Amino acid sequence: MPPFPKPDFSYEYQTSSQIDALRVHRETRAIPDKRAERLLVATWNVANLGVQERREKDHLLIAEIVSWFDLVALQEVNNNLSGLRSIYQHLPPSFRLLFSDAAGNEERMAFIYDAEKVTLLEEVGEVAIPPSDINLIRLPGIEQRFDGFDRNPYLAGFRSDSFVFVLVNVHLYFGSDSAISMNRRRLETYAVARWADLRRQSEYAYSQDIVVLGDFNLPKAEPGDPIYDALTRRGLHLPEHSTQIGSTIETDNHYDQVAFFPGETEQEFTGNSGVFDFDSVLFRTLWEGRSAEEFFAYMRYYISIIVRCGRSSEFSRALCRLILACAGGISPSLTLDYTKGYSRPLLTSGWTKITAERTRWRLGGYCSAEPAGLSTTLEDDSTGGRQEFGTPSRYLDPGHPGSGVRTS
Numbered sequence: 001m002p003p004f005p006k007p008d009f010s011y012e013y014q015t016s017s018q019i020d021a022l023r024v025h026r027e028t029r030a031i032p033d034k035r036a037e038r039l040l041v042a043t044w045n046v047a048n049l050g051v052q053e054r055r056e057k058d059h060l061l062i063a064e065i066v067s068w069f070d071l072v073a074l075q076e077v078n079n080n081l082s083g084l085r086s087i088y089q090h091l092p093p094s095f096r097l098l099f100s101d102a103a104g105n106e107e108r109m110a111f112i113y114d115a116e117k118v119t120l121l122e123e124v125g126e127v128a129i130p131p132s133d134i135n136l137i138r139l140p141g142i143e144q145r146f147d148g149f150d151r152n153p154y155l156a157g158f159r160s161d162s163f164v165f166v167l168v169n170v171h172l173y174f175g176s177d178s179a180i181s182m183n184r185r186r187l188e189t190y191a192v193a194r195w196a197d198l199r200r201q202s203e204y205a206y207s208q209d210i211v212v213l214g215d216f217n218l219p220k221a222e223p224g225d226p227i228y229d230a231l232t233r234r235g236l237h238l239p240e241h242s243t244q245i246g247s248t249i250e251t252d253n254h255y256d257q258v259a260f261f262p263g264e265t266e267q268e269f270t271g272n273s274g275v276f277d278f279d280s281v282l283f284r285t286l287w288e289g290r291s292a293e294e295f296f297a298y299m300r301y302y303i304s305i306i307v308r309c310g311r312s313s314e315f316s317r318a319l320c321r322l323i324l325a326c327a328g329g330i331s332p333s334l335t336l337d338y339t340k341g342y343s344r345p346l347l348t349s350g351w352t353k354i355t356a357e358r359t360r361w362r363l364g365g366y367c368s369a370e371p372a373g374l375s376t377t378l379e380d381d382s383t384g385g386r387q388e389f390g391t392p393s394r395y396l397d398p399g400h401p402g403s404g405v406r407t408s
Contacts, residue, residue, distance in 0.1 A: 001076070001105070001174075003051045007298045011286050015057045019064050021281040029276055031068060039117070039160045042069040043258060045171065045215040047304050049087075050078030056086060058302045063090035065278060070117040071158065075171040075215045077108040084110060100126065100169075104150035109169040109214070111156055121157035123206045127168060127195050128152055137191045139230060144180065146187040149173075153192055153214075157206050165209035168196065174217045182226065185217060189230040197234035200261060212236060213258040237262045278303070 034040060046062060054062075066072050066087065077084050079102035088097050091112070098120065099110035113120070129137060129148065137146035153170040172188045175181025192212060200208045222228060232238065236259040279299050287295045 001047060003048045004301045005297070006053065006301055007294065009290070009294065009298075011283070011290075011298055013057070013283060013286075015060050018061055018282055021284070022061065022064055022278060025278070025281040026068065026276070029274060031274075031276060034068070034070060034114075034117070036117075036161075039071070039163065040069040041071050041073075041167075041211070041213070041258065042066075043073040043075070043169075043213045043215070045075040045304070046083075047076055047300060048078060049074070049076055050080040050083035052083075052301050054083055054086075054302055059083065059086040060090050061278075061282070061303060063087045065276065066112055067091055067095070069114075070160065071111065071113040071167070073167060073169040073213050074110040074112065075107070075169070077110045078102075079106040079108065081108075084108075088112065096120065098124065098156060100152075100154040103152060104173075107151055107171065109151070109154040109171060111154075111167065111169065113158065117160060119159045121159055121164070121206075123157035123166065124155070126152035126154055127192065129191055129195070137187055137194065139186055139190055139233075142183045142186065144183045144187065146191060149188055149191070153195075153212075163209070164207045165211055166207050168192065168210065168212045168214075170212060170214035170216060172214075172216050186226050186230045189216060189227050190233060193231050193234040193236050196236060196261075209260070211258060211260045216257050231257075231259060235261055 032038060032040065044066075074084070077099060081099070084097070084099065088095070092114070094114050094116040096113055096115045097110065098113075100108050102108050127149070129146070134146055134148075150173040151171050153168045155166055155168045157164065157166050159165075170192055172192070173181070173185050175184060196210045196212055199205050200210050216227060216231060223232075228238070238257050238259050279296075282303065283295065283299065286298060
């Protein structure tokens with residue numbers, strides 16, 4: 001993606017206090033401790049790493065989160081490796097680094113892993129579709145030709161104890177919301193899924209445990225979404241997040257995912273996966289002292305950002321403003337009520353998963369403590385039903401998304 005603009009204001013923070021806040025929130029989000037009997041894997045699109053002028057203290061915060069995991073797949077690592085190397089030098093000495101060459105948008109992909117827990121094996125490379133198979137990358141309703149990946153998925157074989165597996169790190173094409181861009185993204189997605197399916201069935205497969213992870217630019221992780229359908233068409237499975245806030249704290253978009261085949265890798269999966277929403281706890285005094293627009297401009301430039309608000313209706317934008325009010329510390333938790341009883345609290349942190357289809361959403365999102373600001377009544381574009389929300393006076397103007405930390 002293009003670099004985010006550098007904020008035109010300064011804000012100083014104490015690194016140690018921010019790390020303390022992250023560690024407390026790690027407990028809230030129930031990210032497990034590293035242990036011999038478990039393997040912790042994460043994926044993170046750190047927007048424009050090496051392009052935006054992050055400082056050493058910013059890299060320290062990113063390294064703190066990375067250090068919680070045994071193996072992390074990174075996307076949007078720029079051809080300029082200065083940002084990646086700075087993060088790496090702040091990790092414990094047992095960590096190792098592996099990265100691809102630059103491709104579309106001058107981006108590399110990388111793996112960072114703890115060599116005390118994970119061993120890098122012989123197979124390292126990129127997923128490429130042979131010219132003879134190009135015409136086989138087809139989906140119903142798409143006449144467009146598949147012309148290859150904008151950024152070839154980057155793969156590596158690893159072993160943890162007796163578990164041998166191949167990770168495929170992806171950052172699939174986004175482009176725009178046009179039909180041509182969406183079709184290209186669908187074909188790239190299907191090409192990855194087809195490759196993984198054929199490879200796991202090959203007698204020459206390095207491992208049948210193939211895990212595809214990264215930024216899929218996936219709007220909704222549910223049947224009917226064109227990217228989801230292309231990804232799961234050959235049998236890949238996307239586990240539900242244990243922490244149901246999506247990879248973007250947004251009700252519609254689940255860009256970052258970890259996918260595997262039920263017959264193989266699922267037996268190794270503990271069932272725990274989720275998203276770490278670091279922007280809920282970082283830079284509290286900045287949130288309190290400036291507008292939300294300035295807060296998120298600072299967050300996405302110097303760290304990254306995992307918030308993307310819905311753009312489809314005033315209703316979804318109001319809902320997102322409410323969520324941001326709760327997440328940003330104005331109130332400690334979010335509760336949603338539905339007139340037909342669809343409210344289902346799933347998180348120990350006090351969040352409630354929004355499970356109902358948009359056409360079934362009903363009255364009454366509110367924080368457990370009313371946020372400062374106005375109470376707004378809006379029309380739901382899809383149902384005509386009236387929605388009442390307590391909305392903060394500061395709210396996010398939906399902008400270009402980055403990505404959050406998807407964990408398994």
